[in-house]
Amino acid sequence: xxxxxxxxxxxxxxxxxxxxxxxxxxxxxxxxxxxxxxxxxxxxxxxxxxxxxxxxxxxxxxxxxxxxxxxxxxxxxxxxxxxxxxxxxxxxxxxxxxxxxxxxxxxxxxxxxxxxxxxxxxxxxxxxxxxxxxxxxxxxxxxxxxxxxxxxxxxxxxxxxxxxxxxxxxxxxxxxxxxxxxxxxxxxxxxxxxxxxxxxxxxxxxxxxxxxxxxx
Amino acid sequence: xxxxxxxxxxxxxxxxxxxxxxxxxxxxxxxxxxxxxxxxxxxxxxxxxxxxxxxxxxxxxxxxxxxxxxxxxxxxxxxxxxxxxxxxxxxxxxxxxxxxxxxxxxxxxxxxxxxxxxxxxxxxxxxxxxxxxxxxxxxxxxxxxxxxxxxxxxxxxxxxxxxxxxxxxxxxxxxxxxxxxxxxxxxxxxxxxxxxxxxxxxxxxxxxxxxxxxxx
DNA sequence: TGAACGTGAACGAGCGCTCAATCAATTATT
DNA sequence: AATAATTGATTGAGCGCTCGTTCACGTTCA
Numbered sequence: 212x213x214x215x216x217x218x219x220x221x222x223x224x225x226x227x228x229x230x231x232x233x234x235x236x237x238x239x240x241x242x243x244x245x246x247x248x249x250x251x252x253x254x255x256x257x258x259x260x261x262x263x264x265x266x267x268x269x270x271x272x273x274x275x276x277x278x279x280x281x282x283x284x285x286x287x288x289x290x291x292x293x294x295x296x297x298x299x300x301x302x303x304x305x306x307x308x309x310x311x312x313x314x315x316x317x318x319x320x321x322x323x324x325x326x327x328x329x330x331x332x333x334x335x336x337x338x339x340x341x342x343x344x345x346x347x348x349x350x351x352x353x354x355x356x357x358x359x360x361x362x363x364x365x366x367x368x369x370x371x372x373x374x375x376x377x378x379x380x381x382x383x384x385x386x387x388x389x390x391x392x393x394x395x396x397x398x399x400x401x402x403x404x405x406x407x408x409x410x411x412x413x414x415x416x417x418x419x420x421x422x423x424x425x426x427x
Numbered sequence: 428x429x430x431x432x433x434x435x436x437x438x439x440x441x442x443x444x445x446x447x448x449x450x451x452x453x454x455x456x457x458x459x460x461x462x463x464x465x466x467x468x469x470x471x472x473x474x475x476x477x478x479x480x481x482x483x484x485x486x487x488x489x490x491x492x493x494x495x496x497x498x499x500x501x502x503x504x505x506x507x508x509x510x511x512x513x514x515x516x517x518x519x520x521x522x523x524x525x526x527x528x529x530x531x532x533x534x535x536x537x538x539x540x541x542x543x544x545x546x547x548x549x550x551x552x553x554x555x556x557x558x559x560x561x562x563x564x565x566x567x568x569x570x571x572x573x574x575x576x577x578x579x580x581x582x583x584x585x586x587x588x589x590x591x592x593x594x595x596x597x598x599x600x601x602x603x604x605x606x607x608x609x610x611x612x613x614x615x616x617x618x619x620x621x622x623x624x625x626x627x628x629x630x631x632x633x634x635x636x637x638x639x640x641x642x643x
Numbered sequence: 644t645g646a647a648c649g650t651g652a653a654c655g656a657g658c659g660c661t662c663a664a665t666c667a668a669t670t671a672t673t
Numbered sequence: 674a675a676t677a678a679t680t681g682a683t684t685g686a687g688c689g690c691t692c693g694t695t696c697a698c699g700t701t702c703a
Contacts (some may be wrong), residue, residue, distance in 0.1 A: 233647090256558055260472055262693060272650045273694080339558055342472055357620060372687065385624050386633050393613045394606065401605070405572060408601055417602050424640035449681085478659060488684050489660080499659065650699070660690080664684085671702070 218381050218427040220388045228298045240288060242277050243267045245293050248286055257287060257340045269386075289338060294333045297353045306366060316376075316426070319366060324395045324415045331399035362404035387425060394418050401421065457495050460485045461509050465501055469548045473503060473556045503556060504564040511571045512550045517542045518575060520636060532592075532642070533635050535582060540611045540631045547615035554616070580604035591641065603641060610634050 246269040251260045262283055264274040282285045305322030318394065327334060340351055364384055372378045379387075398414060405414060463485040467476045478499055482492040496502045499614055521538030543550060554621060580600055588594045595603070614621065614630060 235646095251478075261691085271532065274650050274696085275648080278648080278692070338554070340471075342555055343474075382624065383628070386630075386637070389613075389617070389621070390634075390637065391608065393617075395611070397613075399610045401609075405605070406599065413598070414602075417598065418606075421602070421606065421637070421641045424636045451680095477657085489671085490684050491682080493660065494682080644699105644703100646701105646703090647700075648699100649702075650697105652697100654693105654695080656691105656693095661688080662684105663688100664686105664692095667681095669680080670680105671676100673674100673676075 221379065237279060240269075240271075241289070243394060244271075244276065244279055244286070245289050248290055249294065249336070251369060252290060252340065253336050257343050258339065276373065277323065284343075284345055284348075288344060288352070289350045291341065291344065291348070292355075294330075294337055296339075298326065298330055298333065298360060299355070299362075303360060306362065314371065316367070316423060319363070319417050320391055320419050322394075323363075323391060324398060324411070324418070326400050327395035328411045330403075331402055334396055334399040338396075359407070360392045363391045375408050387422060390425075391422060394422075437537035441631070445533075453495060456485075456487075456506055457505070460487075460492065460495055460502070461505050464506055465510065465549070465552070467581065468506060468556065469552050473559050484543075500561055500564075503530065504560060507553060507557065507564070507568045508571075510546075514542065514546055514549065514553075515571070515575060515578075516544065518578060522578065532583070532586065532639060535579070536607055536635050536638060537631050539579075539607065540614065540627070543614050544618075544627045547618055550612055552616040554612075576604050577607045580608045595642065604637060605636060607642075610638075641643065 244265065248260070248265050251264055251268055254260075255264075262276060263273055265286070266273045268392060269276065271279075272374055280289070302323055305326055337352075337356070341349060341356075367379065367384050367387060371384065383413045398411065400413075409417075443450050450524060455627070460481065463491055464481050467480055467484055468475060470476075471480075479489055482489045485492065487495075521542055522535055539608070553568075553572070557565060557572075580603075583595065583603060586592045587600065611638070616626070618627075625633075
């Protein structure tokens with residue numbers, strides 16, 4: 212093992228070397244800072260957003276900012292993590308809705324695409340900034356991103372063989388999951404161009420036909 | 428018109444205020460610099476690649492570098508432009524191949540996906556760095572990006588109604604074009620994950636079924 | 644009064660970019 | 674042929690500046 216790589220220590224969330232004693236205060240303000248940062252990152256991108264801008268937007272001095280956040284990179288990680296949690300939560304809620312008889316794939320797709328439309332800016336941001344994460348965080352975030360694909364895969368697996376649903380082989384299962392998540396996100400990417408031709412509902416309708424075509 | 432926006436001057440390629448007289452030399456070295464830069468951008472990203480690194484990789488001093496390129500941002504534009512030209516050329520060549528009787532949509536898709544596989548690093552880079560282009564260049568590059576989608580749309584339009592091909596309405600035409608280009612590019616994005624399950628040929632095979640499903 | 648919290652001037656590493664100096668090759672002059 | 678003058682090309686130290694981060698010093702409140 213040339214150049215002794217660091218012991219594979221368990222990757223935990225960033226800790227802040229703070230003087231502030233009240234842990235609830237820290238949590239609350241951190242959250243506040245993250246929200247302000249998301250807005251700025253969406254507007255200006257990661258590199259053009261300075262820590263001073265963040266502090267100002269959050270209503271702190273830079274000094275105080277560093278009481279709640281240990282570096283800009285850590286803040287980036289927190290942003291990614293938070294957005295991902297939001298998207299994941301929204302997706303899960305949307306899918307929970309489509310239970311019982313409405314547990315139709317079409318409805319699942321519709322809900323997910325709606326989430327992509329609503330959170331388009333956030334999804335775009337995730338794609339843009341992941342590359343700036345230090346390696347250890349990057350792996351985590353990418354794994355999370357794939358989790359959403361996995362949600363579809365498991366949803367599909369659950370449906371497979373039930374009711375009018377054909378039995379799906381694993382490869383198809385995986386690719387359909389992949390395609391759903393990707394085609395949803397591509398609405399976020401190219402919506403300004405696509406909007407010239409389609410409303411989100413039209414886009415959903417055709418893509419749904421598309422995806423169902425592979426299965427049925 | 429508040430805040431008098433600059434006259435919409437025609438957007439031309441960046442010019443370099445150089446003292447060097449031999450124009451062929453300039454072109455050749457510029458190309459050389461661009462190639463070196465592409466490699467570095469792929470490896471380290473735009474911001475972590477310094478102009479000094481670029482100069483060194485190209486075998487010049489920073490001083491000389493600026494004889495051939497007027498700024499880092501212009502270099503970024505040249506990189507984007509060059510990559511796009513390469514991709515476009517590769518796509519067009521691939522599609523030219525599939526003429527006459529082999530003019531089957533499946534073949535078109537296969538060729539394009541192969542291009543995406545071969546140029547995966549470049550495609551990824553394009554997605555990552557477009558955001559750092561100054562506005563005037565950004566519009567240009569994005570329009571170019573859409574050109575590739577248009578290639579499919581026109582190809583499809585040409586096929587529409589011919590031989591065994593059904594007549595396609597415009598909306599379908601557009602979305603199929605969009606999906607082909609996007610699903611190809613997503614292989615570049617997620618190939619490391621997808622490769623665990625699929626070879627590129629398997630990916631192509633299933634996605635082709637997928638896309639043809641919508642049409643036939 | 645002292646513990647908790649807040650501040651912003653100061654720091655310094657690192658960046659893109661410039662330009663006075665230099666070199667190598669060619670042309671002009673003796 | 675030898676020397677000088679000119680020119681295109683190259684160089685890299687250093688300028689001006691930005692930005693992430695720190696820390697000595699306030700301020701607040703119990």
